[in-house]
Each structure stands twice: as structure tokens, then as C-alpha cells.
Amino acid sequence: MSSPQVTQTLSRNHLRTAHRIVVKVGSSSLTAPDGRLDVAALRALVDVLAARRADGHQVVLVTSGAIAAALGPLGLSARPRDLATAQAAASVGQGLLVARYTEAFASHGLRVGQILLTAEDTVRRGHYRNAQRSLERLLDLGVVPVINENDAVATDEIRFGDNDRLAALVSHLVRADAMVLLTDVDGLHDGPPSRPGSRRIAQVNGPGDIEGIEVTGRGSAVGTGGMLTKLESVSIATASGVPVVLTKTSNVARALAGEDVGTWFVATGRRTTRHRLWLGYAAKVRGRLVLDDGAVRAVLGGTASLLPAGITGVEGDFESADPVELVDSRGRVVARGLTSYDASEIPGIMGQSTGALRDSHGAGYDRAVVHRDDLVLVRQHRKR
Known part of the structure; x- marks a missing residue:
């Protein structure tokens, strides 16, 4: 939360x-x-x-x-x-x-x-x-x-x-x-x-x-x-x-x-x-997205969406709109959110900027993977 x-x-x-x-x-x-x-x-x-x-x-x-x-x-x-x-x-x-x-x-x-x-x-x-x-x-x-x-x-x-x-x-x-x-x-x-x-x-x-x-x-x-x-x-x-x-x-x-x-x-x-x-307490997560340190800091700030550039890995078999966990490089859960991509799509876009994705994949692929309105922080990572 x-x-x-x-x-x-x-x-x-x-x-x-x-x-x-x-x-x-x-x-x-x-x-x-x-x-x-x-x-x-x-x-x-x-x-x-x-x-x-x-x-x-x-x-x-x-x-x-x-x-x-x-x-x-x-x-x-x-x-x-x-x-x-x-x-x-x-x-x-x-x-x-x-x-x-x-x-x-x-x-x-x-x-x-x-x-x-x-x-x-x-x-x-x-x-x-x-x-x-x-x-x-x-x-x-x-x-x-x-x-x-x-x-x-x-x-x-x-x-x-x-x-x-x-x-x-x-x-x-x-x-x-x-x-x-x-x-x-x-x-x-x-x-x-x-x-x-x-x-x-x-x-x-x-x-x-x-x-x-x-x-x-x-x-x-x-x-x-x-x-x-x-x-x-x-x-x-x-x-x-x-x-x-x-x-x-x-x-x-x-x-x-x-x-x-x-x-x-x-x-x-x-x-x-x-x-x-x-979303924070009732939804059953269907997979995980692994974030780099910059994406972790941005998510913990409470105002940023998760963009493809900050993702380094994907786990699980999920579809768009499914709940997923966002974890840091050590596997610690940072947040939960609703993904806007299927699991099969994320390996092809992770690590890339939204501008590059728009140029290479076309309009629509420059969207956030998890929008901040559909993202909640978990207790152990809330800012003090």
C-alpha cells in the first residue's frame, strides 16, 4: 500500500x-x-x-x-x-x-x-x-x-x-x-x-x-x-x-x-x-517482474509507473490485467500491481525505453507495464 x-x-x-x-x-x-x-x-x-x-x-x-x-x-x-x-x-x-x-x-x-x-x-x-x-x-x-x-x-x-x-x-x-x-x-x-x-x-x-x-x-x-x-x-x-x-x-x-x-x-x-x-491483500498474484535498482527507487517513491526499461526479468504465466509481484534483484517483494502485458510479451520489451519501443513496435507499446494507479507498495518496503 x-x-x-x-x-x-x-x-x-x-x-x-x-x-x-x-x-x-x-x-x-x-x-x-x-x-x-x-x-x-x-x-x-x-x-x-x-x-x-x-x-x-x-x-x-x-x-x-x-x-x-x-x-x-x-x-x-x-x-x-x-x-x-x-x-x-x-x-x-x-x-x-x-x-x-x-x-x-x-x-x-x-x-x-x-x-x-x-x-x-x-x-x-x-x-x-x-x-x-x-x-x-x-x-x-x-x-x-x-x-x-x-x-x-x-x-x-x-x-x-x-x-x-x-x-x-x-x-x-x-x-x-x-x-x-x-x-x-x-x-x-x-x-x-x-x-x-x-x-x-x-x-x-x-x-x-x-x-x-x-x-x-x-x-x-x-x-x-x-x-x-x-x-x-x-x-x-x-x-x-x-x-x-x-x-x-x-x-x-x-x-x-x-x-x-x-x-x-x-x-x-x-x-x-x-x-x-x-489488490494489496486479496488478489492472487500470477507471476513476478524483476526490477533494476532504479525502477525499485522509482516505484518506492509512490508516484511512478513501472516502465519496460526498469524490468530485468519475468517469472510466471500471466495475462494482461493479472496481478503480479514486483521484486528487486534479491527477490524481495517491492509492490503488487496489475500488468498491462502478457508474460510472453515482456521479454521482448524489457530494458527498452518507451521511445525505442514506439519506434520499433508501433503505438501502444510505449505504455507502462504497471500503471501507478494499479500499483500498491507492500508493507516491508514502505518508506519510513
Whole structure:
């Protein structure tokens, strides 16, 4: 993403008045030890969110649990490892899950609207614009959107990987005032929560505050996420101007009241365009362009397009308008962008000036390979 500008620091009290929040709940918070859907836990969460709605605020719920909800009915002892069975379980479980949400919210006089997303819905402009319009209209109508990844049709190549990341992208899509990540531990700790002496970190003001913190990558047996995916989600949200609280599900009411539970992550950046956020975090890259030192400096400056003269190599099999990574001579990723050339065309033009290309190839070959409007810097190379 382009160089962030720090927003006004918001305290936990912001959650008390935040008009629009995105709440993400994981599988481990909604299922019993035997893998079946824990209806009592689901209803307890809905009771809190319904009370929030009754106070005049808007809630968008991103929920895991579809596959976990199908384990019992399908006689499965654990989350399926093969894609076909996982998709089948998601198809069965999603209906069970949304039926329970519909029933629970209806007891408070509220309607829900289900939206299932895949990564393709965030990469293609028409798709994510449609998703944004649908979400806005549901909220205007007083409906609680219930969002999940469309596991029944998603493949390994197009999956978000976890609903934590999806929640962060949705938070930006709907311009949420805050995001709440609910899990089975009360926030980020300075070591594994099970380790004696491990302490909760109450507030994180930026990435430097958690350097060296030991976290695990594995979530529960019924979910796909762990603390690593949650911190990635937090990074996406806070870098685009959305503060986050991470806490255990039983603390959701206290968290929304601004109490000192879980970990409060301060927003570190400003809101950016939806297109740039999707390109920076959701698009699956199809290849790489290797840049010389001059092109790296120009790209990091934030105002230059990538021209053919600055390219020294090309990797992958991609077509025009596909997302690609821009890397330096050591292979470090500098930026991501949408290429205006096919991979097969670039070897014949790289290293040449636009003037020379116009003279030798004709009009049209003097265009940028990646226009600055379709280019975002990655975090590790942002200028300080």
C-alpha cells in the first residue's frame, strides 16, 4: 500500500459509540467438543449483537462454523482433509448454521441476510462492487448481514484461507468504524497463553509493539485459523484505518462496552481506496517482474509507473490485467500491481525505453507495464 498517514488515535471507548462494526466469530467459539454446533453459544452471541442493534448501531457478522456444524450430521469425526469432502460438508453445514442464526435473531425481531464470498468476489472489480452494494442495502434495510467464505465452491487456489482475513477485507469494504475478532483466548499474550506467567497485552499501538512475540499458527481442530491469521487480519484492518479488538467470545459484551478486555489494536493508517486494498491483500498474484535498482527507487517513491526499461526479468504465466509481484534483484517483494502485458510479451520489451519501443513496435507499446494507479507498495518496503 502507499505510504500510510497516521489517523487520530482512538481509545477503547470508541467501541461504545462506533456506529458500524464488523464482528468475526470462529468455529471454536460455536461448536461443542464433539464438533456439533453449540446452539447455546450461538444464541448467547446473537443476544449481545441484537442488543447492539437495539441501541441503533449496525452489525455485520462474519462467521465460521459451516464445516464444523456438519461434522455431527455427516458422521465425521474431524474436519475433512480432502477438498471434495470439505466442500460437501460446507454445503450441508452452511444451511444448518444460517438457519440457527435466522432463528436466534428472529427472537429479537431482526432479519438476517446471508452472503457467501470467495476470493474472486474481491479480486474482480465488478464482483466486489456488487458485494459492497448488497451489504450497504442490507444495512439500510435494517438487516444483519451474515457472511461466510463460500467453502462449497472455493478451491485451494481461490480461498481466503481463513475468515479472519475475510473479516478485515469486509471491514474496509463496508467502511466499518471498528472490527471485533472473537476467539477462544482473551487477546494477544506475550507468550503462549497456556504457558505459566504469560501475560495479556492490553494495547498495541503499532507493529513494533509485538516484534518478537511468540505466536502459534494452528487454530482449533474444527477451524483453520490461529493467532498468526488473526494478526494478519489485524494488520490489514489497522493499516487501512480500522481499529480492532481481539478477545474471547464470552467477553464480547464487555468489549463492545469499551472495557479492558482482550487486546486493543490502534489504527495505524488511513482508509485507502477499495481497489488498492483488494489488490494489496486479496488478489492472487500470477507471476513476478524483476526490477533494476532504479525502477525499485522509482516505484518506492509512490508516484511512478513501472516502465519496460526498469524490468530485468519475468517469472510466471500471466495475462494482461493479472496481478503480479514486483521484486528487486534479491527477490524481495517491492509492490503488487496489475500488468498491462502478457508474460510472453515482456521479454521482448524489457530494458527498452518507451521511445525505442514506439519506434520499433508501433503505438501502444510505449505504455507502462504497471500503471501507478494499479500499483500498491507492500508493507516491508514502505518508506519510513
